[in-house]
Amino acid sequence: MSSNDTAKQPTAVMNTYARFPETMVRGEGVYLFDAENRRYLDFYTGIAVNALGHCHPHLVKCLQDQAAKLWHVSNLYHIEDQERLAKRLTAHSFADVAFFPNTGAEALEGLIKLARRYHFVTGNPQRWRIITASGAFHGRSLATISAANNPKHLEGFGPKVEGFDHVPFGNMNELRAAITEETAAILVEPIQGEGGINAAEMGYLKELRRCADEFGLLLILDEVQCGNGRTGKMWAHEWAEIKPDALATAKGLGGGFPVAAILATNDAAQGLTPGTHGTTFGGNPLAMAVANAVLDVLEGDGFMDHVIAVSGYLDQKLAGLVERHPTIFTAKKGFGLMLGLKCTDAITNGDIIGAAKAEGLLLVGASDNVIRILPPLTIENSHVDDAIAILDKVAAAQARRKVRTND
Ligand SMILES: *Cc1c(COP(=O)(O)O)cnc(C)c1O
Numbered sequence: 225m226s227s228n229d230t231a232k233q234p235t236a237v238m239n240t241y242a243r244f245p246e247t248m249v250r251g252e253g254v255y256l257f258d259a260e261n262r263r264y265l266d267f268y269t270g271i272a273v274n275a276l277g278h279c280h281p282h283l284v285k286c287l288q289d290q291a292a293k294l295w296h297v298s299n300l301y302h303i304e305d306q307e308r309l310a311k312r313l314t315a316h317s318f319a320d321v322a323f324f325p326n327t328g329a330e331a332l333e334g335l336i337k338l339a340r341r342y343h344f345v346t347g348n349p350q351r352w353r354i355i356t357a358s359g360a361f362h363g364r365s366l367a368t369i370s371a372a373n374n375p376k377h378l379e380g381f382g383p384k385v386e387g388f389d390h391v392p393f394g395n396m397n398e399l400r401a402a403i404t405e406e407t408a409a410i411l412v413e414p415i416q417g418e419g420g421i422n423a424a425e426m427g428y429l430k431e432l433r434r435c436a437d438e439f440g441l442l443l444i445l446d447e448v449q450c451g452n453g454r455t456g457k458m459w460a461h462e463w464a465e466i467k468p469d470a471l472a473t474a475k476g477l478g479g480g481f482p483v484a485a486i487l488a489t490n491d492a493a494q495g496l497t498p499g500t501h502g503t504t505f506g507g508n509p510l511a512m513a514v515a516n517a518v519l520d521v522l523e524g525d526g527f528m529d530h531v532i533a534v535s536g537y538l539d540q541k542l543a544g545l546v547e548r549h550p551t552i553f554t555a556k557k558g559f560g561l562m563l564g565l566k567c568t569d570a571i572t573n574g575d576i577i578g579a580a581k582a583e584g585l586l587l588v589g590a591s592d593n594v595i596r597i598l599p600p601l602t603i604e605n606s607h608v609d610d611a612i613a614i615l616d617k618v619a620a621a622q623a624r625r626k627v628r629t630n631d
Contacts, residue, residue, distance in 0.1 A: 251278025329363025341495025
């Protein structure tokens with residue numbers, strides 16, 4: 225975005241985001257509408273948040289009903305819908321218990337604290353370091369930028385939070401070599417989002433589980449982006465048939481309402497006793513009502529089958545797109561509805577994202593010149609066809625432009 229765009233509209237909002245010039249004012253299913261009433265097919269969903277599209281009638285109804293009943297009481301009292309959501313999230317997962325923060329970064333902070341406390345209360349207080357992977361993204365708090373170790377996010381913010389050891393994503397030898405007597409846990413994303421839609425090999429996830437068991441470490445997963453049905457299973461790690469000790473999730477969990485969760489086994493969570501961790505807003509009745517409503521849909525008959533079927537269709541169409549435009553795209557990445565297109569060095573992901581937006585299709589960038597494709601889980605094959613038609617048109621135009629500039 226050029227500085228001219230920002231100059232157009234003086235704003236009282238702090239200058240922390242490079243925003244597109246459009247203002248989005250309304251959402252309806254898989255479509256977003258801007259202030260000029262232009263319609264866009266939303267294949268980025270506020271970065272994997274609007275998992276059921278915009279203004280899903282069931283979510284709207286549950287939110288409105290709850291808004292007329294009770295908004296907030298804090299965690300000094302029991303909250304019915306919090307108990308209910310925890311029961312539902314743990315019922316069909318590795319976990320026994322849930323804790324509800326508000327954002328992904330908070331969920332990761334909680335996971336880090338959980339891992340350190342676990343070893344503290346089980347007699348190994350010297351175990352407090354966590355091994356993390358290159359290309360990771362865990363949020364923007366001081367501890368989570370230190371965990372991910374992206375220099376762009378760390379610059380100018382003073383000394384890093386201590387306690388993180390970084391190894392290349394996917395490399396077991398280096399990970400094993402990094403384990404010391406102080407290691408408490410391994411933390412990875414099953415599919416890295418911001419890092420460029422890098423899906424962990426199933427064998428890597430299995431090896432991480434084996435390695436954690438061998439050394440008495442906790443395996444903690446960041447499923448903030450890849451969880452909540454995005455891959456056609458509730459949790460991405462289920463595809464590898466492993467069980468972590470704890471995970472963090474957020475983005476799709478509230479379908480657009482800010483809510484996050486930490487799920488853990490009783491064993492892993494044993495250090496988090498009354499007084500050790502908390503949040504004022506976390507798990508409040510409004511958030512819990514909406515997250516329960518999202519689960520109603522995710523748990524619906526055939527819903528995950530739909531995600532798997534439509535993601536298979538999209539995946540196949542993206543493969544064709546890459547084949548047709550070899551000067552623009554080098555590869556298709558990811559799986560489920562967490563997909564990406566890697567661009568060639570000849571163009572930037574931003575060129576394609578901007579041109580697609582002008583044609584009415586919204587996408588989002590990631591590191592490594594990757595375009596992220598994160599549509600609502602409710603899309604149909606016809607929406608895939610519309611998106612692919614736009615991408616074909618945009619890629620062909622970019623390829624023609626490239627030929628001209630090369631002349
Ligand atoms: C978005 C994201 C986070 C941070 O979530 P916030 O709600 O922005 O704090 C953490 N981890 C992953 C994998 C994410 O995609």
